[in-house]
Amino acid sequence: MARILGPVLGPAAEAEAERLIGHFGTLARLHAASTQAIVEASSDGEAVAEALDAARSFTVAAARERLVGQAVDPDSAQFRDYLISTIGMRAEEVVHMVYSDERGLFLGDDLTNSGCAASSMIPLRLLVRRALDLNARRVVLAHNHPSGLATPSKADIAATSRANAVLRALEVRLVDHLIVAGGQVCSMRALRLL
Structure with a gap:
């Protein structure tokens, strides 16, 4: 962490790194x-x-x-690790x-703040537009629960059902909707909610 901040803060980088880690509690939270x-x-x-945004983007x-x-x-560990590192x-x-x-085969991905009520958290217009632009035939959705509980809510289930219906009408398969909380990942398909 201090090495990332070094070019920006010089000799003060180590103290700032320790202070930030202390403030956020862990490197993962920071x-x-x-x-x-x-x-x-x-x-x-x-x-x-x-500097931290650049390191995170990298x-x-x-x-x-x-x-x-x-x-x-x-279901793969590599894919789940990717989700945990990006949104967990x-x-x-x-x-x-x-x-x-x-x-x-992977075509691309998008990450967006839900910024709205849980029942409409999946940005359907963006989802559909990108799926069509990429000529995607499959989609995996994931969202995080900052609460730390990877259990789907009623709103999650309703939003997933709605997204599934929209995608199915466009001949795009919703493969799964994963809920990520910290290092945990819950599959709505495995729970038979999709």
């Missing part, structure tokens, strides 16, 4: 913190947040790169949409 939360917690605000891009050309399997510890609820072709 890694998942919003840019605004880092700005507010840091003594050097925006510069520190920028790790997510590297994890995403490993998926390119691979089958999207919601976030303090705000986000939706992660992963698109694949008819063979299940």
Whole structure:
């Protein structure tokens, strides 16, 4: 952490790294913190947040790169690790949409703040637009529960049902909807809720 902050803070990097880790409690929580939360917690605000955002973007891009050309399997440890690293510890609820072709090969993904009521958390317009743009035939949805409980709520079940109906009408298969909480991943398909 201090090495990431070194180019920005120089000799003060180690003390700032310790202070931020102390503030957020763990490296994982710091890694998942919003840019605004880092700005507010840091003594050097925006510069520190920028450096941490760059490091975070790098790790997510590297994890995403490993998926390119691979089958999207919601049961695989590699795919679940990718979801845990991108959304598992976030303090705000986000939706992660992963698109694949008819063979299940990764085409792309989108991450968006849900920013709305839980019952309409899945951004259907974005989901449909991207699926059609990528000529996707399969989609895996995932969202996080900042509460730490990876159990689907009634709103999650209703939103999943709605997304499934919309995608099915467009001949796109909703493979699964995963709920990520910390290091836990819950499959709605495995629970027979999809």
